[in-house]
Amino acid sequence: MKSRAKTFWEVCLFLGPNLGGFVVFMAFPVLMSFALAFTNWSLKPAVGLEFVGLRNFGDLLLFRPLDGSAGGPLPLAYLGAGLVCCLGVLGVLWAQISSWRGLRLGGALLATLGAALVLAGAATQAPAGGQGLVLAGLVALLTGVLHMRLEPGQDETRPWGPGPALLPPLLIAAGAAALWAMHGAMFATYAPRDARFWQYLYNTLFLMIGIPFSVLGSLLLAMMLNERFALGPAWGRTAGAGLCLLCGAVSCVLLWRAGMPNWAVIGALFWLIAALGFAFGVVAFRTLFYLPSFTSGVALMILWKALYNPRVGPINAVLEQVATFFNLPYEAPNWLGSVALAKPALVFMGVWATIGGMNMLLYLAALTNIPAELTEAAKVDGASPWNRLRHVIWPQLAPTTFFISVMSIIGGLQGGFDQARVMTAGGPAGSTTTLSYYIYLLAFQNLDLGYAAAISWVLFTIILLATLINWRFGREVEQ
């Protein structure tokens, strides 16, 4: 055995530099941030440091009466109805996983509720609120339809019979009805103390609707890239690549002569990519798909800002040509400058940038790790491609999907700062400001570090809850 002192010095030598940096720039800031959240810490010299207890959190989350009175129980009831809704949503997840009886009736109820919400959203047509209602309705509709399937092992004699699974949709319905009934009275007499926080929370959640598309797209791309192309011997590859290059050159010249230089260039690019595909196989595509995600930075956002430019941007140029071709009325959409379009435009950019990135690589690794015997056995047993995907490949990918969704949700809740700062300045009318950009504005423009720290801890709590829910339900689905 070595002496203790020697071990101590060795640990100091190896761990020291990293631990020092860790304590100064991570561990201590976490503690300090927590302490700051309970103070009015400000960079303005006129403001003295004071301990304010929970005031920051109250200012952030509570409501205030508009007439200055003490206020009544209405906000509590309103909050309670919201909580009931959330409980109902959790209940739906839980019922689905543990296959409660009565899934069909519950699903039908949920789907009806979703359809009603979609209609209500379409009817009110409020630019921001309407979008949210339609979205929530679509989610409810989809979950409801999925919920209507009869799980194996259920009472098949009474597929529509009531059961405990009816309870969660009823809870959601009751909660939503209560919210709807109280909505008018509530906002006639009360206002949230920090209305912007709620708007920005909504924005943050809205911008996350790209995540499922991005994850599914990554899976699709990975599955297409997983099998190598059987291109035969080296001369076959060279010949294929050469043929593609020849096609590209011919089509380019022909289109250019025909007075369509843009199509000539696009065609040439297509054939070039095909030639690269022949020459380097899947590696060429993997590199190409990864291109947007490793250049994803300020430069890429400035590029997309130019692409979305309503007057001279290429996206609108294409739209205009399509409209003239089909003789449709055309009005140039002001992508990043309109309340209704700014968020979808950012979501689209996000999906484009992340679809071939890290997630695709992770899926590729996971697909390679699936034992070939499994899929072969299923094939021999006569399983259709869809059934092979659904019952063999998808369960094998579950840990990866779980990891990817947790990371995406954590990233999404914290995200949106760069694009808000570079592309839209959070606008128009705050419609692309996310919580992270709000924290930045409060801390480094208003110099209210204490309040900003409080928001960052609220955000952390939301992330933690989301991760816990994900973890609880994700693990169940895996089994």
Next chain:
Amino acid sequence: MKARFTPFDFLRLAVLCLIGLSMALPFLWMVGASFKPYTEIDTSQLIPAQPTLENYPIVLNQADAPSLGKKLDLKFGRWYFNSLFTAFGITLLQVLTSAMAAYAFSRLRWRWRDRVFLLYLATMMIPGLVIMIPAFQIVVWMGLLNTYAGLILPMAFSTFGTFMLRQFMLGIPRSLDEAALIDGASHWRVFLDIILPLTRPGMIALAIVTFLGSYQSFFWPLIMLNDDQLYPMSVGMLAFDTIFGRQTELIMAASVMNIAPLILVFVIFQKFMVKGLQLGAVKG
């Protein structure tokens, strides 16, 4: 194993090419726009009718901008240097300290080891935003505002890197270094001569990820700096866009120069990077 090129493969190839096209088109437009003379910027042609190289010297402050009649006075070369310098600094420090800490967590035996490591893991869960505000205050107290040290030091210690390299080192058979230790080698020798060479794939992957990430880091330099001599490319591009945002051809020339080193690094190292990322992720 399939050995033939089926019609289905042909379809797959075509779809992949189309998706690849959609990934490449924005970049093609960017390169095309960077060669447009400023009279042509409103046209929707991908390739300019009269391509010109003059946008690049304008951005690099070597020539007058025709639309303004004077130089832009951007410190573009300086921003380039700043980005590369800070990215190299962060990468070097981070890989070095992470490897050493990973050795302490995977090879040395000490009392609080697992508890300290758990603490490391716990902080990985805390969002960066929570840390940024006090970290900014700490940097102010240390007097590092508007310095290279303030840009590099807070980013140079990574829990993720430590975690990743520890996983790598745990995969190296212990018998190798135990034999050396019994023969009387010091831990420092074992680290340098046995563990480091075997951890190289992990270190290269970590270095590339860190380099790409730091080259593009935006939030921290944005709040840290108000001296445009020290701006990295990301913040400089934002300043450029704020002042000359309407000059698309100049912005795009700058973007091309901004992205070029990334593509270079990626194409050269992509094999290591994909391997390393997948290894680290699968094990973690």
